Amino acid sequence: MTRRLDVLVCSGAACVSSHSAAVRDALSREIDENGLSNEIRIVETGCMGPCELGPVMLVYPDGAFYIHVKPEDAAEIVQEHFLKGRPVKRLLWEDPEARRIVEGKKQIPFFAKQVKVVLRNCGRIDPENIEEYIAADGYEALGKALTQMARNEVIQVITDSGLRGRGGAGFPTGKKWQFVASATGETKYVVCNGDEGDPGAFMDRSLLEGDPHTVIEGMTIAAYAVGASRGYIYIRAEYPLAIKRLQIALGQARKMGLLGENILETGFSFDIEVRMGAGAFVCGEETALIASIEGERGIARVRPPYPAVRGLFGMPTLINNVETWGNIRHIVLNGADWFRSIGTERSPGTKVFALSGKVKNTGLVEIPMGMTLRELIFDIGGGIPNGKKFKAVQTGGPSGGCIPEKYLDTPIDYESLKELGAIMGSGGMIVMDEDNCMVNIAKFFLEFTSDESCGQCVPCRTGLPRMLDILKRITSGNGTMDDLDLLQHLGEMIIETSFCGLGKTAPNPVLSTLKYFEDEYREHIEEKKCRAKVCTDLIAYRIDEDACRACGICAVNCPVGAITGELGKPPYIIDEEACIRCGTCLEVCPFGAVHVLSGELCNQDKREGSK
């Protein structure tokens, strides 16, 4: 008897964190107990995308998409759906717009507008089973390259496809391959840059976890094209699941003769080693990554010579990002014209984004280039939750910029984003609403980059912390209008004079917020006001005398005992000196009597208080 149902349980890191393993175990128990183990198979897959709805699972052939599944739901799902064919409606994805239950995955707007190329197998196959990958046309592109294409033909198809580096800078991939192919050296290396370090970004992790063979196949094709014999996958040690699945995949590929000596009996040999990084952001910069693989301190090196000429261990080295590698086999198999039919003229293909922040559907998405920010955030992302207003979107992580509402119709491609002072980056996309303070956001990113600066060159090592000092001054109400000029000067200077890409982009979050949200900076300085009520030094909590019922809940919950009053005798009063502005009273008050003020009544005593 063959199977009639495949139950795909997402085991991307986000779903694992929400206990997908327990769900899997419960389902498997129920399936056994009902004697269905011959008919139904549970497959653990990589990330399916809508991480915030996890644990998620997908049932084939009907395509029912379950969300927030708990182990205790297993019995009902097996009894009702697997046995009787009635999907458990309360656990199916509900389309928030249409207020209706969506049974098929294809009808869900989150998926409908996506175009899956790189993530095609993610959430669809078992990443620990090479046969499933092979079934999904796996290693066919490698076979095609090795048996039917000359080395330069492989490079030509990549060049013709117009694929650009997905790490963020967008350098033409074919050109890079050509450089390495024409460089001379006794050994050549192929490196996969999996040092994904942007806060909130998990594109590379998801691909490595969900479909490791795609990356391995892409690298092997490149190795053949440029004449390399060894490869390295540099990946953060903080990604244990991705490392485990990569190791399994490498082992399986070697065993089947798809990696190692004499691949597919064509005489071509290539092998890959996994190197773990200790999680330094700067090691995503290619020369620092090379230094780290060599066992040196992870700091950027002088370019030129570029890694294509003199890279790892002094040899010509081809470095591409995980997602770039994920595109290769599809281009080799389907051709350059097919690839160019997706995306835009100058930015063909798709891009994977990790959508996060103030958006209903957070998660992993893949879209054709050229889609507008609005479509991505509002159609796929489902817009801003809780009826709040959109304020900005940050692309490119700490190296990127904040884009305001008026540019929401900008198409997502390398050039358009750059024009706005943001960058494509590796795919982090953080949505912000009216509750986000833009000065605070800039401060957050700068805290990150100053901490992650390697410390080699002056502008980055000492310039970023000084910019941070100024931002702290502003958010604490001690800034002056001269600070804005100083921030601008410093930012431009750091971009212009820093050693490597980290410093050359780190001021972007500050410069872009200064450009688009200068009024918020001004308010912090001139009115001591934070309109989003985020900057704790500029806000005060007050209890509205008329609304207070003197229930005392606020006083009981205040962690520092700053609220006093008598039960039944309103109002309770907050001692502003003692208050730490944690917001607990606001959350617990049943009558909405607690208000947050900023720049209004509280100014007078606040200024005195800070002295």
Next chain:
Amino acid sequence: MKLEDLRKIREQAAKELSLRSGKARVKVIVGMGTSGIAAGARDVLAAFVDEISKRDLRDVMVTQTGERGLSSSEPVVEVREADKPVIVYGDMTAEKARRVVTEHIVNGNPVSEYTIEVREG
């Protein structure tokens, strides 16, 4: 391993993935509501799955649905094909199921004696 060997592995493995392709020429839907199951729908479903896999019919998808309101004719099975009317069979058994596979699904001739309803897809 040579490229031909890889392709052989793919053929084998592709069967494993066929359930997830969503592409099927014929869809067999077995009513698995309480009354359907009571009337023996489980055996009917099993027979369909078994026969289809024996014959290696990879473009046929067997799926199930709930109560359909035709309790008196349970087990009820629907066979759907693109651009063809939907054939609904009633009072199915395992044997009948095997015959439907042979005559209807393979040879394209619906078994009229089991048919209880024909409607436009």
Next chain:
Amino acid sequence: MKEILIRIDGKEVSAPAGSTILEVAKQQGIPIPTLCHLDGLSDIGACRMCIVDVGGKIVTSCTTKIAEGMEVITNSDRLAELRRLNLELIFAERNHVCSMCVSNNHCELQDLACDLGMQHVEVPYAYPRLSLDASHPKFIIDQNRCILCGRCVRVCAEVEGAHVWGIAGRGSEARVITELGIDWGDAEMCTDCGKCVQVCPTGAIVEKGKAAAEMEKHPELVTTLKERREND
């Protein structure tokens, strides 16, 4: 060796292929401020003082090799401003108090500030709390005055071959360290040669027993040494 033609500050000059912009400028008598660069040591481009304009792009002249037809500008208002701000950042990073420093009047950092006309520091000072290691019998390393130019690291590795000095920590936590962060006095690899003292551009690595303004250094010893070794 092949000669390459470039234009530097409007003047056409030729120099051997493989020369850096800084080397060519020096030959031509064009001054470019430097800090981490030292003749005789490898170049790392860390201090960013020697920046020049090549076709509108800012690059460090110590690490950029000349190329045929290159147009180099070594001084402009913009370059002066960038260098001055860079220098201010160095001063603001640690605790540079010239009047109390043993290297007062013999300090490359101080000289640069005078040369570039840096009259005050506009950026906020960091005032970090830093340590001083006086465990070595002859020398002292005072982190308060270190500018992380890495000359000590390079001279120790490239000329003395002892590899005592290194850099640990990231960003503003970066520090020069002896061996793997042990006290200098306990560093068994140290040969007590004192080359690090002589090349240190500020009062960070100094001889013991010197009072304010008494510590004179001789970074040119590296080139002399190298020349002698090559002649032997």
